[in-house]
Amino acid sequence: MTKFLGAAALLFALAGCGPIEPRATRALEGEVIDVVATIGMITDAVEHVGGERVRVEGLMGPGIDPHLYKASEGDLRRLERSDVVFYGGLHLEAKMADVLERIGERRATQAVTDAIPRGALLRPAQFKGQHDPHVWFDVTLWKKAVEQVRDRLAELDPTSAEVYRANAAAYLSELQALDAYVHEQVLRVPEGRRVIITAHDAFNYFGVAYGFEVRGLQGISTAAEAGAGDVQSLARFIARNQIPAIFVESSVSSRTIEAVREAVRARGFDVEIGGSLFSDAMGNPGTPEGSYVGMVRHNVDTIVAGLRG
């Protein structure tokens, strides 16, 4: 396969001349279902809900930024072989939109955010009328995404519907406990200090759900570069309000946050880098942060420790 083939041409080539019958349009009863998921949090949800009925391949590993991620040729082959593709939607996988649309013509695809009522979605001014895709940091909203995975798997594989329901129920109760943990922990931060400052606006849902003001430097997508004026106005805000800590993100360069810290210092106030938050990607497999539950716990623990000073 020549590397000069674009994604569209490659998909066509892989598809051959005639349409392939999507495996997902026939019954999948008894067969292990091949799932492709985009971000790690979705991969994790599918593994929990699907259990032994599914074989899941996640496209985006630790440290990968979904806003900028482009499907590789290997990814395209994985997508072509899959029975169902789960993705975030709401323009999260912005550079994969064409690929997902084309795959959707021949394969079952599902945006996990489809089941979230539109009224529950945020539409920040800086995202130009589009919804904020970072729903996973409101654990209650993420439960809807898990339910969407459960319902789609049950639809594709009805004879195992009971298995998916039982697996999902167990995971959803874990998420319920996680939500309670976050609510309980944030109370340890003095009210006037409940401000999260990071490189990009991934934490708006966290802010609304758990009572924090959120300021990001690059906006909703990492594709936009922060300007010098943004750095200065954020530095002014931090110095004026004596915010003890700001945070770097595992999937975004720390350069901009370091610039903010320097600008705050120039104003005679010292702000700590409160640690690294997992925003759009989970931690390494096998570590606690390599799971959705562990990543959320890590974030809240890091935020609480940083802002208590």
Ligand SMILES: [Zn+2]
């Ligand atoms: Zn993001």
